[in-house]
Each structure stands twice: as C-alpha cells, then as structure tokens.
Amino acid sequence: MARVHNWQIGREMSYWYPESRPTRQFAAIFDTNKCIACQTCTLACKTTWTSGRGQEYMLWNNVETKPYGFYPLGWDVTLLEKLGAQSWSGSRYDGRTLFEAAGPGERVLGWRPDDLDYAHPNVGEDDCTRNVDRGAHFSFEHEAWFFYLARICNHCTYPGCLAACPRGSIYKRPEDGIVLVDQGRCRGYRECVKACPYKKVFYNPMTGTSEKCIACFPKIEQGIAPQCFENCIGKIRMAGFLSTPDKANAGNPIDYLVHERKVALPLFPQFGLEPNVYYIPPVHVPLPYLRMLFGPGADAAVATYRQAKDDPDLTGLLKLFGSSERLLPRWRRQGEFVLGLAENGTELARVPLREPLRVIQAYDPVQRVTRTNCP
Numbered sequence: 001m002a003r004v005h006n007w008q009i010g011r012e013m014s015y016w017y018p019e020s021r022p023t024r025q026f027a028a029i030f031d032t033n034k035c036i037a038c039q040t041c042t043l044a045c046k047t048t049w050t051s052g053r054g055q056e057y058m059l060w061n062n063v064e065t066k067p068y069g070f071y072p073l074g075w076d077v078t079l080l081e082k083l084g085a086q087s088w089s090g091s092r093y094d095g096r097t098l099f100e101a102a103g104p105g106e107r108v109l110g111w112r113p114d115d116l117d118y119a120h121p122n123v124g125e126d127d128c129t130r131n132v133d134r135g136a137h138f139s140f141e142h143e144a145w146f147f148y149l150a151r152i153c154n155h156c157t158y159p160g161c162l163a164a165c166p167r168g169s170i171y172k173r174p175e176d177g178i179v180l181v182d183q184g185r186c187r188g189y190r191e192c193v194k195a196c197p198y199k200k201v202f203y204n205p206m207t208g209t210s211e212k213c214i215a216c217f218p219k220i221e222q223g224i225a226p227q228c229f230e231n232c233i234g235k236i237r238m239a240g241f242l243s244t245p246d247k248a249n250a251g252n253p254i255d256y257l258v259h260e261r262k263v264a265l266p267l268f269p270q271f272g273l274e275p276n277v278y279y280i281p282p283v284h285v286p287l288p289y290l291r292m293l294f295g296p297g298a299d300a301a302v303a304t305y306r307q308a309k310d311d312p313d314l315t316g317l318l319k320l321f322g323s324s325e326r327l328l329p330r331w332r333r334q335g336e337f338v339l340g341l342a343e344n345g346t347e348l349a350r351v352p353l354r355e356p357l358r359v360i361q362a363y364d365p366v367q368r369v370t371r372t373n374c375p
C-alpha cells in the first residue's frame, strides 16, 4: 500500500497505488435543491449507452429519493454499517477509510449486491420521513422531509473499483481523470462491483464483463457536456474540471463553488475515494443527516446557499448551470449578466442575473380576446 494525500479528509491515507493525478480532473456539481426527479437524465443515459441485452438493469445515472431510496437496495446504509464509527476533528477525518478498513486478503472494504437488490430501481420514491396531516404541508417546519439525489460514477481520484481489480482492467485516463473499464481485459471477476461503495460498476451477464459510466468521454473530448447534463430539465448540473485546493482558480466555476465558496461537497468523503461529483446540499434537510452524507462542511454550505439571494456572484453562477451544451471552463459576472467562457476567454453563454418580468394585460386588443388564468 502507498501513502497518498486526500484533501477531502484532510490527511494522508493508504491506497493500493501511488498518487498519480491526471493533467486535469473531470468533475461535476449537482444542485440538489433544484432536482425534480423527472428522471430525464436517467433516460438520456439509458437510451444512449445501456439499451442493449444484458444491460437491462444498468442505470449508470439514477435519481433516488433520500432517505429511503436506494439503487441498488441499501447500497449506502449497508456499507456505513460495515465501516462502523466515523468521526471528524474539524475538517480532518479520524475514522478509517474503506481502504484502511479492508480485511485480510481484501483491498477495499465492500459488499456485492444480490440480483434482487437491483430489482426495484425506484424503491422509496417520494417517501417522506413521516406522515403529514392533511393541509399541514402549508405550515410544518420541515420535520418531514425527503430530497432527490442524482448519482453517476464519481470518477474518483482514488477509485475503489480500480484498486480492487486483480487484472488491472480499470484505468484512469491521465488527460481527464475519467475512469474506464477495458472491455478487452475484463474477465468478469466482479471485485470492482464489490469495491465501488457507490455501486456504479455493473456486471453484464451477456458479455461476462463489467461496465460503468464513461462520463460521455466522446463528448467531453469535444468540449460538450455529457448526456445527463445536457438533458437535465431542472438545470441542476454543471460539468467541468476541478483543480486541487492549492491550485484553485476562482475563474473556474467548479473551483469557485468547491474550493472558494465551499458550497458544493463530495458524497461520503469518509470512504476515502476523493469522489469528483460535488453536491450542493438540500437546505431543508436536518444537518446531522447532511453531515453523514457530505461531511463536516454541510453546515457552512447550507448557510452560504441560504444567503445566495444577497450574493450576486453566487446567484449568477448558479444560473449558468444548464445554460449551454458546451463545457464552460471559465466564468465571470459582468454587472447584471453572468458569462460562461472558453479557456481563451471567448463568450459561450450569457444569462441575466434576474429574469426579466413581463406583465401581460388580460385584454389583448389585437386579437380582441381576454386571457385569464382562472378556470
């Protein structure tokens, strides 16, 4: 085992291979406050990549309702229980990562779901934490809650899947950090399925190999956002590249939200994989639950997001989400507009800070009709 630095847990840790960061790292931010669970992302991916035989149950992108939704069944709670106590001192994780907690003969602490665990992709959808009396949803203080968690492969800096494969069939591309399964090398050992804590590697019984989200790399290579980003109805997603904290650049939208404003957080940082999908936490959910999911930065992230209305830079950048099919590696606010830019400064997208308001009179003299919203 090598010693590597994991900035998300604020310390060094053991990993199967030495630290080898890509030239640039593909990364994404999902704003959970805007997700409506329409599953357009799920279907955009499914129809693009996993509509073949043996791929029926594969959802490289899925959206589950927390706290009772899971795909596969119990993916997170099963592992959290196996890992045991997890504690932080400030931003330093004191517990064991999945690599450090691995048993004898095991590279990563993990578990392999049964076939039936994949049988109900939308179990728990819209289930609330408690019953709400009729009419009470107008007044209750979020004692009852749920939220939608969209999930893809995290293209981790320290992938569990890659560490676990005995054939070395999984690799991380040096040019963009995207993690792929070499279909020619894979022999279907499924150690990767067991080791990925997010359960984002899937076994194909027809080909006898495992498959996973490829971050739509043919699109990334052309500077275009992946399918599940481009088709997102709620405009909750932004794809790009993330720097390490010491090289953070506030002009890069991903760096700005992750490193500068610290409003977007990794999912289960305590697992130790340094995942590269970041979540803006749902502001109506109890903080202890958010700390378990997103680590000790959850309180500050929620407080920052709640102030966004008085913060034109943050509001503006959030409006840039989903504004273009192009990747937007740079951004800046220009008065009442927010611009998405190419690396060389070319303008690729422009959105107003405030949506223009147009008041339409009920009577239309041209058509000589009265339009009303009343039924």
Ligand code: SF4
Pocket (backbone or CB within 6 Å): 152, 153, 154, 155, 156, 159, 160, 161, 162, 179, 195, 196, 197, 198, 199, 200, 201, 212, 273
């Ligand atoms: Fe591998 Fe899972 Fe990380 Fe994706 S999320 S890189 S499949 S360990």
Ligand code: SF4
Pocket (backbone or CB within 6 Å): 044, 045, 046, 049, 060, 061, 152, 153, 213, 214, 215, 216, 226, 227, 228, 229
């Ligand atoms: Fe599917 Fe592409 Fe989204 Fe990955 S990035 S889940 S391959 S649509």
Ligand code: F3S
Pocket (backbone or CB within 6 Å): 164, 165, 166, 167, 168, 169, 170, 181, 185, 186, 187, 188, 189, 190, 191, 192, 193, 209, 210
């Ligand atoms: Fe390796 Fe997973 Fe294939 S463990 S051999 S990549 S099924």
